[in-house]
Amino acid sequence: MFFHEYPCDQIFDYIAESGFDSLEFWVETPHFWVRGCPEEELSDCIAGHPELSPITVHAPSLDLNPCSINPRVAAISVEYAIEAIRMAERIGAALVTVHPGRRTAKREPSAPDYTRFEAYVAGLREAAEETGVKVAIENMEPRINTLLATAEDTSEVLEREPWLWLTFDMGHAMMNSPAEVGRFIDLCIERMANIHVSALGGNGRPHHPIHDDPAALRVLSDLAERGYGGWLTLEVDDMIFPGALSAEEKVVLLSRELAALREVFS
DSSP, rough: TTTTTSHHHHHHHHHHHHHHHHOOEEETTTTHHHTTTTHHHHHHHHHOGGGGSOOEEEOOOOOTTTTOSSHHHHHHHHHHHHHHHHHHHHHSSSSSEEOOOOOOOSSSSOOOHHHHHHHHHHHHHHHHHHHOOOEEOOOOOOOTTBOOOOOHHHHHHHHHOTTTEEEEEHHHHHHHHHHHHHHHHHGGGGGEEEEEEEOOOTOOOOOBTTOOHHHHHHHHHHHHHHHHOOOEEOOOOOOGSSSSSOOHHHHHHHHHHHHHHHHOOO
16 A cells, blocks of 8 residues: 555555565556456556566455454455456466455454354355455454464364465564564464564554664564575554655655665575
């Protein structure tokens, strides 16, 4: 969402200008989503930026919940995730990140919620097997009704589903504690295919820049020392800054972030 307000071709241009070698395309990017998801245009963006291929994809997640107590909400949420996997196959994307869902009520997940989660995972499994697309589930923020907020819960699912990978959101884990970050790395690093990279801000929220944040750089250094070699996907929220950033300012910021990543993983 760092380039939330821009057309897709400009998003690709700015990412390439920043020096990156790929991007995670969020299906709900407004220019793409509200215009009916014109895949031909997206394929043209990919073809026009071979230095960014293959891209990864983030499945739709806003207003959606595959574990919802409302069966229609759950059904369409699963449908959107599966369609993102099928779209990824068509456009040649390397990986799709999906959210696990949550209990609808602000209470700890119960047996029916996990039953709905298992049905969701079964649908993802079938789509992954049919398409050959790598699917990675993301760990969530530590909230009372969240599924997969802890390393132990995430590891259990990954052990049960050997085809499934992890998009490790380091900011979400850092919201819990440094120890929880360590547990994620200890238990799940071999199944990590993608890292959502961000630092915590003074408000304790993720999606802040990492280039001058010692805590975030320590996490990344630990991952590098442990041999992580998968995708590194920056998640920076442009709304955290005191004023609106121009496209040029965003490119400069991303270039600083990239330099920090290269220093850690060189």
